[in-house]
Amino acid sequence: VNTTNPYIEVTGMRHGDIQVSGGLGVSGDLDTSGDLDVSGNLYVETGDTIVSNLNVGTVTATDIHASNIYTNGLNLRHLNDVLRTRIETLEVELQNLKEKYEEMENG
Structure with a gap:
């Protein structure tokens, strides 16, 4: 057509x-x-x-609602949770380092 x-x-x-x-x-x-x-x-x-095969140069979307998105076997929702947990851990470790540095400065 x-x-x-x-x-x-x-x-x-x-x-x-x-x-x-x-x-x-x-x-x-x-x-x-x-x-x-x-x-x-x-x-x-x-x-x-x-x-089965989708080749797109650029995808622009306002909202994407999906229960699971897999990319080469990688669950992006799981990855997001892992990264959030790791960032929270790093923030705590950074705060601890700041406090130790301040203690050393104030000696």
Whole structure:
């Protein structure tokens, strides 16, 4: 489908390459064996969006809500918790060092 219409509703379509210059609204399944190029907006109203390989130069999002995000087997939520704990530990250690330094200065 190659069109300049601002909005296209697709209930079921199989095609090699689909190019949309406006917005693509999908109420059912969109199966493409080739490339899906959307220069406008891509809206998926129902179902899941499953992508085996996604190569994107830049992703800008206002809000991302996800229960788990895995990157190369790394759970980012777990990493965030580990880093927060480590930062808190370092802050305590730094405070202890400051206090020891002040004690040494005041001798």
